[in-house]
Amino acid sequence: xxxxxxxxxxxxxxxxxxxxxxxxxxxxxxxxxxxxxxxxxxxxxxxxxxxxxxxxxxxxxxxxxxxxxxxxxxxxxxxxxxxxxxxxxxxxxxxxxxxxxxxxxxxxxx
Amino acid sequence: xxxxxxxxxxxxxxxxxxxxxxxxxxxxxxxxxxxxxxxxxxxxxxxxxxxxxxxxxxxxxxxxxxxxxxxxxxxxxxxxxxxxxxxxxxxxxxxxxxxxxxxxxxxxxx
DNA sequence: AATGATGCCTTGCCATCTTAGGCATCATTC
DNA sequence: GAATGATGCCTAAGATGGCAAGGCATCATT
Numbered sequence: 001x002x003x004x005x006x007x008x009x010x011x012x013x014x015x016x017x018x019x020x021x022x023x024x025x026x027x028x029x030x031x032x033x034x035x036x037x038x039x040x041x042x043x044x045x046x047x048x049x050x051x052x053x054x055x056x057x058x059x060x061x062x063x064x065x066x067x068x069x070x071x072x073x074x075x076x077x078x079x080x081x082x083x084x085x086x087x088x089x090x091x092x093x094x095x096x097x098x099x100x101x102x103x104x105x106x107x108x109x110x
Numbered sequence: 111x112x113x114x115x116x117x118x119x120x121x122x123x124x125x126x127x128x129x130x131x132x133x134x135x136x137x138x139x140x141x142x143x144x145x146x147x148x149x150x151x152x153x154x155x156x157x158x159x160x161x162x163x164x165x166x167x168x169x170x171x172x173x174x175x176x177x178x179x180x181x182x183x184x185x186x187x188x189x190x191x192x193x194x195x196x197x198x199x200x201x202x203x204x205x206x207x208x209x210x211x212x213x214x215x216x217x218x219x220x
Numbered sequence: 221a222a223t224g225a226t227g228c229c230t231t232g233c234c235a236t237c238t239t240a241g242g243c244a245t246c247a248t249t250c
Numbered sequence: 251g252a253a254t255g256a257t258g259c260c261t262a263a264g265a266t267g268g269c270a271a272g273g274c275a276t277c278a279t280t
Contacts, residue, residue, distance in 0.1 A: 243258100
């Protein structure tokens with residue numbers, strides 16, 4: 001069925017990260033896996049996109065980070081969604097909905 | 111009702127232009143208006159985005175252009191969708207659908 | 221005469237995604 | 251014991267493409 005990979009559109013990655021973190025704190029590497037799972041393996045985020053994005057959104061206070069250890073004891077940096085981040089996520093989803101609506105209307109239009 | 115303007119995500123403009131031209135040849139300025147109309151006034155494309163995009167997609171042979179005159183006699187450059195452009199439009203729509211599916215799945219995911 | 225709409229264009233800025241690396245630890249396999 | 255692959259962090263260079271802000275010309279309306 002859906003084995004086609006979806007491309008990332010510039011600007012959507014933040015939303016995906018925030019959405020993934022809305023399920024609970026997680027470290028960077030895990031975020032990639034969680035996004036893949038949540039998207040039914042359709043979306044594969046590259047590390048080269050993820051880590052700069054994490055840095056970016058932490059600067060904007062949408063997440064905060066803390067070094068810790070995963071369940072097997074390995075060192076990892078855990079990211080947590082902030083209140084501001086939750087609000088941002090809602091805004092990005094609303095913004096996505098508006099664009100999706102535009103695309104839908106364009107398709108109907110004659 | 112929907113007076114909120116939708117932001118453009120990088121990579122979607124080409125699709126909107128091709129879609130607008132799928133209704134028939136038109137000049138640049140008119141494409142902006144047609145997109146606005148087709149989107150129920152939700153999408154306002156800037157000239158600074160449009161003209162470079164038109165140049166770009168003409169290089170890629172998705173459209174071809176010819177100088178002509180509009181209905182009031184004014185000089186204007188008319189763009190026509192090519193066969194390749196039609197195919198490209200289909201691909202971009204499919205690509206959009208995949209991403210929309212990813213976003214939908216992400217929202218359902220737990 | 222001035223303004224606003226129509227019509228074309230360019231330039232510089234900036235955000236961000238991709239590709240391609242580097243490095244360390246740990247478990248598994250040969 | 252050595253090699254490999256997964257896990258985990260990061261960076262740099264390059265390309266893409268939208269945005270703001272300009273410039274210019276014509277034409278109709280005020």
